[in-house]
Amino acid sequence: MDRVLADDPPAPHSLVNGMKRDLDAVTTGLSTPWSSGQVEGHVTRAELLKHMGFGRADLDLLRRRILHSP
Numbered sequence: 570m571d572r573v574l575a576d577d578p579p580a581p582h583s584l585v586n587g588m589k590r591d592l593d594a595v596t597t598g599l600s601t602p603w604s605s606g607q608v609e610g611h612v613t614r615a616e617l618l619k620h621m622g623f624g625r626a627d628l629d630l631l632r633r634r635i636l637h638s639p
Contacts, residue, residue, distance in 0.1 A: 614638075 570585045588595050618634050 570589065573581050573585045615635050618638070619631055622631055622634070
């Protein structure tokens with residue numbers, strides 16, 4: 570991280586600064602075997618269903634589609 574900050578291109582600097590602000594979470598995320606991939610998949614599926622019904626469906630229909638789809 571120090572080498573990136575010492576380099577000229579400023580684009581990676583914000584990434585490194587963000588990683589330094591939350592270094593404990595970054596370290597934990599890289600060193601544990603757990604993943605949030607399954608949760609992210611459900612979130613993506615719910616967002617897709619939401620976008621598919623945008624402007625045409627109400628909350629009750631969205632709820633039924635999320636709960637009753639495979």
